[in-house]
Amino acid sequence: MAKKNFPLSDVYRLLEPGPVVMVTTAAKGRPNIMTMSWHTMLDFEPPIVGCVISNRNYSFDILKATRECVFNIPTLELAKKVVACGNTSGRKIDKFKTFHLTPADATCVKAPLIDECYANLECKVVDGKMVAKYNFFILEVLKAWIDPSKKKDPRTIHHRGNGAFMVAGETIKLPSKMK
Ligand SMILES: Cc1cc2nc3c(=O)[nH]c(=O)nc-3n(C[C@H](O)[C@H](O)[C@H](O)COP(=O)(O)O)c2cc1C
Numbered sequence: 405m406a407k408k409n410f411p412l413s414d415v416y417r418l419l420e421p422g423p424v425v426m427v428t429t430a431a432k433g434r435p436n437i438m439t440m441s442w443h444t445m446l447d448f449e450p451p452i453v454g455c456v457i458s459n460r461n462y463s464f465d466i467l468k469a470t471r472e473c474v475f476n477i478p479t480l481e482l483a484k485k486v487v488a489c490g491n492t493s494g495r496k497i498d499k500f501k502t503f504h505l506t507p508a509d510a511t512c513v514k515a516p517l518i519d520e521c522y523a524n525l526e527c528k529v530v531d532g533k534m535v536a537k538y539n540f541f542i543l544e545v546l547k548a549w550i551d552p553s554k555k556k557d558p559r560t561i562h563h564r565g566n567g568a569f570m571v572a573g574e575t576i577k578l579p580s581k582m583k
Pocket of ligand 1: 486
């Protein structure tokens with residue numbers, strides 16, 4: 405197979421497989437939302453996840469100070485709002501109000517759930533050692549919520565870079581040793 409050089413600056417576009425999530429945080433009772441695609445699973449149970457949140461983002465400041473957030477997983481219907489939350493800053497606007505999203509109380513953290521998202525993961529930072537160097541937070545999922553009507557085949561959206569998104573589609577079943 406004749407392959408061509410692929411620019412290193414575009415490597416993220418090949419490896420960014422997980423669903424785009426909307427991270428909610430709260431500072432002094434004021435909630436914020438940011439869009440995020442750079443996250444990864446690190447352990448099964450308790451679920452440990454890692455994510456990169458740029459120190460230029462308002463969400464970085466809140467997460468660093470409060471050590472709590474929620475990963476809200478949206479499906480296709482929310483795609484435009486997902487991108488809007490990724491193109492604006494909570495330093496300037498209230499994204500819940502501006503984009504007509506509904507905050508709901510979480511049980512383990514002060515950051516709100518986004519009611520319209522099909523799943524919500526309440527998280528706390530358990531390791532911040534790599535924040536200074538990589539903006540990489542390690543979080544434990546304390547509580548998870550799911551909309552049972554969408555559990556089987558959620559049409560999550562997956563970032564491919566440059567404004568392109570893949571929508572989750574067909575599911576195939578194969579014997580796999582990974583859980
Ligand atoms: C599809 C998409 C994916 C994004 N992924 C990330 C990410 O993984 N990490 C990050 O720091 N910013 C990411 N961003 C950018 C932030 O969402 C953006 O900077 C946002 O304005 C931050 O909001 P805030 O200042 O209210 O925290 C992404 C944006 C989009 C549209």
